[in-house]
Amino acid sequence: MKILVCISNVPDTTTKIKFTGDNKFLDTTGIQWVINPWDELSLTRALELKDDPKSGVKSVTVLHVGGAGSEPTIRKALAIGADDAVRVNAEPSDAYFVAGQIAEIVNREKYDIILCGIESSDYNGSEVGGMTAEFLDIPSFSSVSAIMIEGGAPVLTREIDGGKEIIATECPFVAVVQKGIAKEPRIASMRGIMSARSKQIRVFEPVQVEALTEIDAFEKPQPRAACKFVDPENPAELIDLLQNEAKVI
Amino acid sequence: MMETRNIIKSGEFLVREVENKDIFIPEEFDEEQRMIAATCSDFLESEVFPNLQAVEKGDRELMKSILKKSGDLGMMGISIPEEYGGFGQSFVTQMLVAETTGAGYSFSVAYMAHCGIGTLPIMYYGNEDQRQRYVTRLATGELIGAYCLTEPGAGSDANSGKTSARLSDDGRHYIINGQKMWITNAGFADTLVVFAKIDNDRVLSAFIIDADSPGVVIGPDEHKMGIKGSSTAQIYFNDVMVPVENLLGKRGEGFRIALSILHMGRIKLGANVIGAAKKAITDSVKYANERKQFGVQISTFGAIKHKLAEQVIRLFASESAVYRVSSDIDILMEKLKSEYGDKGRASIEAISHYAVEAALLKVVGSEMLDYIADEAVQIHGGMGYSSEMDVERGYRDSRINRIFEGTNEINRLLVADTAMKRAMKGDFDLFGEAEKLFAGLESLTSEKPAGEGYFAEKYRYLKNFKKIILLCMHAATKQFGKNLVTEQEVMNNITDMMMEAYLSESLALRIEKLENRRGMVTEYRDILDVNIYDTAGKIRKSAADAVYSIDLKESVPGLIKAVELLSEVEGINIKNSRRRIADKLIADNMYKF
Numbered sequence: 001m002k003i004l005v006c007i008s009n010v011p012d013t014t015t016k017i018k019f020t021g022d023n024k025f026l027d028t029t030g031i032q033w034v035i036n037p038w039d040e041l042s043l044t045r046a047l048e049l050k051d052d053p054k055s056g057v058k059s060v061t062v063l064h065v066g067g068a069g070s071e072p073t074i075r076k077a078l079a080i081g082a083d084d085a086v087r088v089n090a091e092p093s094d095a096y097f098v099a100g101q102i103a104e105i106v107n108r109e110k111y112d113i114i115l116c117g118i119e120s121s122d123y124n125g126s127e128v129g130g131m132t133a134e135f136l137d138i139p140s141f142s143s144v145s146a147i148m149i150e151g152g153a154p155v156l157t158r159e160i161d162g163g164k165e166i167i168a169t170e171c172p173f174v175a176v177v178q179k180g181i182a183k184e185p186r187i188a189s190m191r192g193i194m195s196a197r198s199k200q201i202r203v204f205e206p207v208q209v210e211a212l213t214e215i216d217a218f219e220k221p222q223p224r225a226a227c228k229f230v231d232p233e234n235p236a237e238l239i240d241l242l243q244n245e246a247k248v249i
Numbered sequence: 250m251m252e253t254r255n256i257i258k259s260g261e262f263l264v265r266e267v268e269n270k271d272i273f274i275p276e277e278f279d280e281e282q283r284m285i286a287a288t289c290s291d292f293l294e295s296e297v298f299p300n301l302q303a304v305e306k307g308d309r310e311l312m313k314s315i316l317k318k319s320g321d322l323g324m325m326g327i328s329i330p331e332e333y334g335g336f337g338q339s340f341v342t343q344m345l346v347a348e349t350t351g352a353g354y355s356f357s358v359a360y361m362a363h364c365g366i367g368t369l370p371i372m373y374y375g376n377e378d379q380r381q382r383y384v385t386r387l388a389t390g391e392l393i394g395a396y397c398l399t400e401p402g403a404g405s406d407a408n409s410g411k412t413s414a415r416l417s418d419d420g421r422h423y424i425i426n427g428q429k430m431w432i433t434n435a436g437f438a439d440t441l442v443v444f445a446k447i448d449n450d451r452v453l454s455a456f457i458i459d460a461d462s463p464g465v466v467i468g469p470d471e472h473k474m475g476i477k478g479s480s481t482a483q484i485y486f487n488d489v490m491v492p493v494e495n496l497l498g499k500r501g502e503g504f505r506i507a508l509s510i511l512h513m514g515r516i517k518l519g520a521n522v523i524g525a526a527k528k529a530i531t532d533s534v535k536y537a538n539e540r541k542q543f544g545v546q547i548s549t550f551g552a553i554k555h556k557l558a559e560q561v562i563r564l565f566a567s568e569s570a571v572y573r574v575s576s577d578i579d580i581l582m583e584k585l586k587s588e589y590g591d592k593g594r595a596s597i598e599a600i601s602h603y604a605v606e607a608a609l610l611k612v613v614g615s616e617m618l619d620y621i622a623d624e625a626v627q628i629h630g631g632m633g634y635s636s637e638m639d640v641e642r643g644y645r646d647s648r649i650n651r652i653f654e655g656t657n658e659i660n661r662l663l664v665a666d667t668a669m670k671r672a673m674k675g676d677f678d679l680f681g682e683a684e685k686l687f688a689g690l691e692s693l694t695s696e697k698p699a700g701e702g703y704f705a706e707k708y709r710y711l712k713n714f715k716k717i718i719l720l721c722m723h724a725a726t727k728q729f730g731k732n733l734v735t736e737q738e739v740m741n742n743i744t745d746m747m748m749e750a751y752l753s754e755s756l757a758l759r760i761e762k763l764e765n766r767r768g769m770v771t772e773y774r775d776i777l778d779v780n781i782y783d784t785a786g787k788i789r790k791s792a793a794d795a796v797y798s799i800d801l802k803e804s805v806p807g808l809i810k811a812v813e814l815l816s817e818v819e820g821i822n823i824k825n826s827r828r829r830i831a832d833k834l835i836a837d838n839m840y841k842f
Contacts, residue, residue: 014839072280079284187291190323190336193284226544 001056001149001171003046004111006063006102006128007077008036008092008120009070023217026122033073037185038117040080044182045147046115047081055149059083061111065092065101071201079188079196090206095127100209102128103135112171113154118143118178129176139173145180256577260605260668261677262751263715266708269762272755273341273576275568276763282342285327289349292319297356301642304355304478307470312359312478313393313437320390324350325364329372329388330592333380340582340596344520344575348568351524354646355478361521362433362479363387366514367394370442371457373597374498374506380593383440383457395438395460397429397484398507405659408453408504412445412486422490423447423456425464429484431653435467436480443486444503453503457495464489475645512607513600514654516578519571519610522618522650526564529618529625529643530840533557536629536640538838547628551824554831556624561830562776562783563617565842570755571614574606605668606751608660613748615650615657622647658737664744666734669722683723686716690807695814703774706819707757710781713815714750714788718743720811721795728799742795749784749791756780772833772842775826782821789816 011017011031018027035043043062050057062077064070065088074085086109088101106114114136116129133140145164146157156175158165188196230238242249255271278286296315304312319325328343329335338346350357368387371379371394386392403410412427425445432438438460444453458465468483498506534557537548547553578599585595600607625640626633633640651657672679686693696712698705721743729736760773792812796805834840 014837016836072283075280076284076287184295185291187295187322188284188288189321190285190288190326193281193288194336196284197281 001058001112001152002110003049003057003060003113003115004063004102004106004109005039005043005046005060005077005082006114006116006132007039007043007073008117008122009033009064009066009073010036010120010122013037013121017220019218019220023219024215026218033070035073035077036117036120036122038119038121038177038179039115040077040185041179041182042115042117042177043077043080043082044184044186045177046113047186048182049147049149050081052149056152057149061086061109063102063105064088065090065098065206067091074201075196076188078199078201079192080186081188081192082199084199085201087201087203088206089203093211094213095125096131096213097206097209097211099128099131099135101206102132104207104209105204106132106136106172110172113147114172114174116174116176118176126176129174133174136172136174139169140176141167141169141173142176144175144177147175147177147181254576254580256580258671258676259603260671260679262754263668263718263747264677264679264682266712267758269758269765272573272758272762274759274762275345275572276766278341278345282345285338285342286345286349288322289324289346290352292322292324293350293353293356297353301354301356301478305642307477309436309470309480312356312480315356316359316363316393317390319360320388324360325368325390326388328364328369328596329384333372334385334388337592340579340600341572341575344517344571347517347520348523348571351521352528353524354642355476357521357525358476358479358646358649359434361517362396363390363394363438365517366396366510367434367438367440367442369513369597370396370455370497370506370510371440373509373593374455374502375457375593378494379457379497387440392439393434393437394440394442395432395434395484396510397432397441397443399431400428401430405656407444407507410444410446410453412443414445414447414454414456414491416447416493417490420493422492423496425456425458425486425489425491427486429486431471431481432484433479433481435482435484436470441465441484442497444507445486447500450501452501453507454500455497455503455506456491457497458486458489458491462489462491474648475642476649477645509597509601511655512604513597515611515660516571516574516600516603516607518650518654519567519607519614520575522614522647523564523568523571525643525647526560526567526618526621527840529621529640530557530560530564530834532638532640532643533560533625533628534834534840535838536632538835540630540632548831548835551828553628554828554835555824556628557834558779558827558830560621560624561834561840561842562779562827563620564840565776566752566756566780567610567614567617569759570606570752571610573755573758574603574610578603605664605671605747608655608663608667609744609748609751611654612657612660612664612744613752615647618647618650661741661744662734662737664747665722665740668747669726669733679719679722680726683719686719687723687727687804690720690804690811693811693814695817704757704761707777707781710785710818711750711754711757713817714746714753714784717788717792717812717815718746718750720808721746721792721799724796724799724801724804724808728801736798739795739798742791742798745791746788746795749787753780753784772830775829776842778821779823779826779830782818782823785816785818789813792816 012034020027046060049055060082062082062085092098119126130140143159144156145159148155156167326335327338327346330337371383387394400410414423414425441458443456443458447454464487466485471481540547581599582595589595622644626644696709698709725739760777796808
């Protein structure tokens with residue numbers, strides 16, 4: 001059984017977000033890039049399954065759609081324990097484009113389980129997993145919080161309103177995973193870091209897939225206005241402010 | 250690249266300038282080094298920080314299990330060659346790991362004691378059998394190591410230890426008796442490197458002792474001011490039978506081993522404190538950005554900005570010097586490998602060569618962290634005094650750094666003394682240069698800039714500062730001769746100037762190199778501006794103290810005039826410079842320089 005883990009290269013969560021070019025592009029100056037946290041958890045679970053001889057998982061490959069500049073992030077995934085990596089050499093212009101590229105790789109290399117994080121911490125699209133399954137015409141499961149393989153058969157747990165849903169399925173499928181899939185992301189060991197040097201990153205040129213969306217502009221939330229304190233003994237002032245300044249009553 | 254860089258000898262910076270291309274800066278860490286650092290900081294986040302309260306309360310088994318987990322990740326094998334189960338990383342990488350783990354409070358002390366003084370004496374001085382039996386297991390954390398040098402009556406004067414060793418009648422064992430104290434990791438260590446005198450030897454020998462040997466008695470943990478999570482205890486040796494094959498190095502080589510290992514420990518402490526300082530600065534700015542008084546965040550106040558900026562400046566300068574010398578050590582190690590034919594021996598010889606910088610970085614680093622930890626508490630106000638806050642722990646933990654690995658008093662003496670001894674040995678011409686300057690005292694002029702521009706002016710100042718140091722050294726040796734070493738106050742003045750000059754020079758070279766790579770960044774120039782301005786003032790004060798204390802009667806006025814002339818730097822608006830540095834820190838809401 002082969003698992004493909006799709007990884008996004010996202011700004012570190014402490015990054016101060018700025019935009020350039022009429023607010024159409026993220027200003028990447030000085031950004032520290034990391035593996036999207038949900039993808040990192042997917043990778044951890046995939047490696048846990050591989051570590052369990054009963055699972056039948058033989059290999060874990062990571063896939064990234066992006067330029068050569070994202071290779072440190074891919075190398076980190078290899079250091080964490082992925083066996084090899086594929087990079088589709090293209091800017092990930094939108095979810096449809098990315099899903100099309102992933103589907104092409106899966107068609108070529110035949111993976112049994114495709115894992116995608118529920119969202120990426122930069123654009124929060126939550127679209128790639130479902131679209132990939134659609135491209136491949138295979139089942140897709142959203143909000144997956146656990147994956148077990150019992151007697152060669154995958155069993156997934158989905159978080160649903162007020163409870164859980166347990167699903168038995170067959171390969172191949174796409175699982176869109178959320179927190180809980182693994183307890184904590186696995187830390188790259190020194191041996192993993194050393195061996196990442198010799199692991200292969202295969203680079204493919206993109207196939208023709210039309211991007212369906214274009215970003216007009218990004219907008220930051222308005223900064224919060226200063227908080228005004230009203231003396232509890234003076235409700236009239238509060239009413240006046242609500243009526244005449246905030247204009248909410 | 251590293252191999253083509255020119256390096257200077259230990260202490261030679263006093264008389265020789267280097268170019269920025271010849272130094273390594275932290276911005277040059279490669280992808281693998283960054284990944285190794287990320288592993289260490291991820292480990293702190295997931296295994297150390299959540300357990301700090303419990304280990305601080307004395308849960309030694311928990312601390313041991315955390316250490317073992319770091320071993321599972323390979324963190325204990327960084328300095329160990331691959332043939333002994335490690336990862337054979339460069340000295341720069343070892344220092345980066347020391348820095349990163351330095352943010353881990355007591356864990357950092359336990360981890361560094363194991364990886365450094367607990368393991369490396371065997372790696373550096375052990376024979377093949379000893380390395381196979383111990384180093385391969387220390388490198389993975391299967392064994393935990395401790396280093397037993399200090400005794401109740403032998404602290405800074407380590408060679409005066411009373412622990413004894415005598416050969417058994419059958420010649421198969423040494424029988425060890427004595428008492429060691431302040432032993433880090435004592436509570437759970439498996440392998441002890443113990444220093445003792447064989448028979449009536451004048452000098453120490455070193456032994457590897459299994460902690461479960463009959464007659465080894467571990468005392469209760471000491472109650473300490475800080476680093477409460479690390480185990481520190483006395484160890485008693487009562488007729489402990491140690492196989493003769495566990496003598497480390499040759500008979501009588503122990504003192505040399507102890508000193509060499511201390512050089513290594515000192516320089517690694519210089520890196521260790523950087524990690525702790527970065528954590529304290531980030532804690533400081535986060536709090537200053539959250540805490541509101543008079544309706545605004547306290548980070549908007551000038552007095553707080555001054556503290557934040559000063560924290561950054563001192564850290565950045567110290568960091569520049571630490572990685573500069575670390576890379577020099579790497580280059581020297583490479584050269585020495587062919588000479589010694591052994592990686593371990595080449596490593597310790599290269600580290601020991603940079604004894605001046607090792608002692609210097611130990612002192613400046615520990616004092617830098619103390620300043621930063623103290624201001625971190627101050628920025629937190631009343632909350633900083635609460636044991637709920639990390640800065641309170643950081644403040645207590647910081648204090649030991651000025652005491653262990655050789656007190657700062659011992660190390661201050663070593664900086665100036667070692668540099669002068671190396672010069673006398675002929676490593677570089679210090680006294681000739683100093684004599685020339687002194688002879689021309691009456692006609693002394695300020696250094697001319699070597700070229701146009703911002704950095705040429707800074708290097709001109711630095712050359713002037715070094716001239717002041719040389720003049721003071723000359724005056725001191727002229728007045729006191731061989732007795733100078735007992736004039737500790739004057740030696741301290743000279744060392745203080747050497748420390749400031751080395752840091753400022755390392756900082757200037759780093760920022761110039763950074764500009765060559767990335768273009769000019771105002772805040773980095775601000776760091777250098779404030780540092781040079783402050784260094785001038787500090788050197789002027791230390792030099793004047795030295796000149797008046799040396800009291801070389803007829804030369805005092807001329808020397809003071811020279812000090813005034815050579816410490817002159819252009820005034821800058823230091824308030825605005827500091828505010829810009831602080832503003833970047835405040836905007837980033839974490840240390841990100």
